[in-house]
Amino acid sequence: MEEKQIYTISIYTENNIGILNRLSAIFLKRHINIESMTVSKSEIENVHRFTFVVKMTENNVRKIIGQLQKQIEVIKAYYHTEDEIIYHETALFKISSEHLYDEKIQGKLKFRRAHIIAITENYFVIEASGLKVDIDRMYEKLKPYGLLQFVRSGRIAISRPKMAISELLLEIN
């Protein structure tokens, strides 16, 4: 049996209504759980970029790319292993103000890519960003203080190998 591993799938698409449905349906049809997903603008005007994180075998991820790529409004789809990307996630933690001057919390924020982005009478908000493990660690450290709210983003990733979308579009146009 081929081993499953984490793959980051980057898909460049036209900016039309409904593409998210069309793409996610491809995962659904194959009973694949999407670990995280981010949709945003890309480096090219009017071209959107989807970033899916999935855990599957390379053989299957290749087939998925084929199916994604086949969709009319998909310009190009790529998959990358963890080594081939630079990625980031962001998380927000809402904590009661009573802990604001807790030295331990202050200590936890030091040396990490985390800082306080809002303070009110009742609560304060910490923003942390980094790899998945960094945020997992921060979560474990802050959990004892009673998280009023916690939210984390999907992965955003830049590939080390080139994804030559602009050239591709130039060629098409």
Add this chain to the structure above:
Amino acid sequence: MTTQTQTAQEPTTVKTKKISGAEAVIKCLLEEGVDLLYGYPGGAIMPIYDELYKYQDKLHHVLTRHEQGATHAAQGYARVTGKVGVAMATSGPGATNLVTGIADAQIDSTPMVCITGQVAKNLLGSDAFQETDIIGISMPVTKWNYQITKASEIPEIMAKAFYIARSGRPGPVLVDITKNAQFEMFDYQYKKCTSVRSYKPVPEMDMSKIKAAAEVINEAKKPLIVFGQGVILGKAEEEFKAFIEKTGIPSAWTILGLSALSTDHPLNVGMVGMHGNYGPNRLTNECDTLIAIGMRFDDRVTGDLNTYAKQAKVIHFEIDPAEVDKNVKTDIAVLGDVKQTLAEILKLVNTDSHESWMQEFKDHDAIEYEKVIKNDLHPEKDGLTMAEVIKEINNATKGDAVIVSDVGQHQMIACRYAKFNQTKSNITSGGLGTMGFALPAAIGAKMGVPDREVVAIIGDGSYQMTIQELGTIFQTKVPVKIVVLNNDFLGMVRQWQQLFFDKRYASTEMTNPDFVTIAKGYHLDAHKVTKREDLAAAVQKMIASKEGYFLEVAVEKEDNVFPMIPSGASVSDIRLS
């Protein structure tokens, strides 16, 4: 404006030079060469039907009795003509009734454009009367779909819809048009679509792959070709024939590939797959080179993948890159338009005949004849077999008919025994296995090729899934010949129950109505045959008729279709009984 002749009926066009979205839809259809479409009206699509009324001299609309029938008729039309079939329905249930046909067209790569009405834009999401999210529902089963909410989008989207449906690997496209967009007036201008920047219909041909494939083919001692519908969709029948005749390679077909090569061609070695022929199935696991052409290694073709053609080098001629290595690992993938790639490889392959290898197919044929075919075609028992009926149809039509089969035992028998001289003549639901396909598909097929004989072969179960389309046949007087092979069972399921579920016939026995009376109710000439001595004459009489005709044949109730590769077994383990 190009439609000054229409202005007498539509004074508004004179004043403003604008036309309604609904009229634009009709004009787009005419621009795309559509002269026939199938559908069913309803509230949300009434403005378009109103325009159809005005344009009825140019655009013939056939009212089916159910929207599913409209899709299958459009599919039948598309499959025999190679043109895009068009089906139309209203919002809500009208649209959802299209879904089965759309899914069928998607998996069988049939070019089809479906147009659905939708509630007005301001009502979207309000759970309005007959509102349904047909875009969301149809997304996984369409090649592309789009919701139009303003009239100005209509020309561009319609042009794109037809381009996408017919180009590359064809497929179904659904265009959903809100009612306000149908009413809205706008400046109409049509421009044909010739490309979509994010869509590459045909991958570029790579000469190095063609050379590599030719080298392997030239060295092969036991090559086997399996061809699919890609040969037909790629209009590559001539190139294909030239290729096999030069190389002398035995060629087997998938059910959708059937009729791309004449069934009497000496290199045609029959059908692969679950109920295919003994030789090509067994020898798949003995060939040294497997050349797949325009086929997709469906599980009904391959059986157990772990034991499928493991000894062979696999060459795959394919237009859709997503099909390469999807089910069977390929050694050489020859991507591109098969008409081009076959023409190129023809120049590089050696002339050969593979006589001793071909003899192995003949030896297997002799075994299959003895164990299966003889009993199917010349039974010694009293009960009629389905194969005998196909034999008589072959005799009466000389292999020139379009055979439209439904899904089940009769379909497998029809594909196994029907003779075909011409391409685009075997119309059946392959990938989806849609019972109820044949009767409406036969209507579309006959309208697509009115000069050809069209015979629908249908089981008693399948027939009753779309039996209401007899109404369409009656109203349009389309002269299709309907043969119902009646065994009073859902035969294929019953066969599996017999073989794999200890004969527990759960819900497969049918108490059937008097089909002849029903057909007569629709004023069709209708007859029933129960005895062998009456069969040939009855079939001859049906074929001789110039009108629609219904023939029921009471066949043996518990016959099985063999050979058979049990589900999940290897092609080598094909059973003859």
